[in-house]
Amino acid sequence: MLRIKYVFVICVVGFLAAFVWLSTVHGRSAAYKDNIYPVGKLKPRDSVPKLKVGERAPEFTLAAMGGGEISLKQYRGKKNVVISFVPAAWTPVCSDQWPGYNIAKNYFDQNDAILLGITVDNIPTLYAWTNQMCMGGGTLWFPVLSDFYPHGAVADKYGVLRSDGVSERALFVIDKKGIIRYIDVHDINTRPRLEVLVGELEKLGK
Amino acid sequence: MNELYRAIQESKDLRDKIKVIGIGAGNSPFEVDFFQKNYEVPFPLFSDQDLSIHKVIGEVRTPYFFGVKINDDGSNEVFYSKLGGFKDANEFLKLMVKLSGI
Numbered sequence: 001m002l003r004i005k006y007v008f009v010i011c012v013v014g015f016l017a018a019f020v021w022l023s024t025v026h027g028r029s030a031a032y033k034d035n036i037y038p039v040g041k042l043k044p045r046d047s048v049p050k051l052k053v054g055e056r057a058p059e060f061t062l063a064a065m066g067g068g069e070i071s072l073k074q075y076r077g078k079k080n081v082v083i084s085f086v087p088a089a090w091t092p093v094c095s096d097q098w099p100g101y102n103i104a105k106n107y108f109d110q111n112d113a114i115l116l117g118i119t120v121d122n123i124p125t126l127y128a129w130t131n132q133m134c135m136g137g138g139t140l141w142f143p144v145l146s147d148f149y150p151h152g153a154v155a156d157k158y159g160v161l162r163s164d165g166v167s168e169r170a171l172f173v174i175d176k177k178g179i180i181r182y183i184d185v186h187d188i189n190t191r192p193r194l195e196v197l198v199g200e201l202e203k204l205g206k
Numbered sequence: 207m208n209e210l211y212r213a214i215q216e217s218k219d220l221r222d223k224i225k226v227i228g229i230g231a232g233n234s235p236f237e238v239d240f241f242q243k244n245y246e247v248p249f250p251l252f253s254d255q256d257l258s259i260h261k262v263i264g265e266v267r268t269p270y271f272f273g274v275k276i277n278d279d280g281s282n283e284v285f286y287s288k289l290g291g292f293k294d295a296n297e298f299l300k301l302m303v304k305l306s307g308i
Contacts (some may be wrong), residue, residue, distance in 0.1 A: 005222045006224070006225060006275075006276040007223060007225070007244065007273060007274070007275055007302065007306045007308050008224075008225050008226075008227065008272075008273070008274040008276065008301055009210070009224060009225070009226045009227075009271065009272075010226075010227055010228075010271065010272040010273075010274060011207055011226070011228045011229070011269060011271055011272055012229045012231055012260070012263065012266060012268055012270040012271070012272070013227075024257070057229075064209075084279070096232075100237070103241075104240065104253060106244075108262065187259060191232070192235070193234050193236070194232060194234070194236060194237050194240065195236035195237070198236075
């Protein structure tokens with residue numbers, strides 16, 4: 001028998017899945033078990049841009065999970081705002097993207113920014129989905145907003161409503177004056193890198 | 207995982223025999239670095255941004271654990287391959303020692 005030189009214990013993790021071990025691009029966390037609907041490879045982008053960097057961000061008011069409503073204007077003069085549109089609950093990628101932001105709160109705090117997560121789902125669906133997202137404990141620190149009715153109206157205003165009724169995977173960074181400073185309508189099949197967003201947030205203070 | 211690493215380091219018998227590493231499937235080096243600092247992870251973590259490692263090991267869900275024996279002649283053998291975390295680091299370590307025959 002061969003003599004053993006070493007034993008390696010290798011932990012494969014994805015950025016921030018519910019076990020608080022890193023996660024990934026395809027709803028890879030075991031925390032979701034079989035609850036992520038396999039959408040397959042989608043057309044990377046399926047909408048026509050309506051907004052440009054330097055323009056004023058369209059106002060909106062949406063129902064927040066957990067009760068009440070949130071308006072963009074309530075942050076005017078107070079906080080930079082990052083809007084994260086994700087296509088839909090229970091789909092790949094989104095189910096990893098928000099848990100990532102959830103542990104990256106410091107980067108938002110350091111840059112005086114709030115994150116608003118928006119999907120076209122209704123509140124009960126968002127409730128069930130985010131509960132499963134956080135089954136390792138804790139809650140999301142940022143508001144999750146429902147753009148359900150009139151369906152996708154805010155996503156449409158921002159030019160990120162796809163032809164099948166879900167939104168693009170898009171990030172908008174809006175400064176305290178309400179001006180759009182960064183837009184990333186991302187390939188819907190992949191997760192935006194944290195460092196790109198952090199870089200954009202750091203530019204706001206300069 | 208941090209507890210597991212510490213249990214190994216505190217054991218004279220095991221510290222030179224068992225190494226622990228982590229792989230961030232789909233994570234950029236920035237994300238892995240952030241994760242490492244945020245959770246004070248004392249063992250090496252590696253980025254697998256393009257998922258090339260993840261593909262080779264069978265696109266597993268996470269967290270996923272492998273135990274791999276490295277033999278003196280350079281050959282290796284997977285003695286443990288399982289999805290899911292563990293609750294008790296000491297029990298997991300005992301299992302690794304038992305299964306590897308170290």
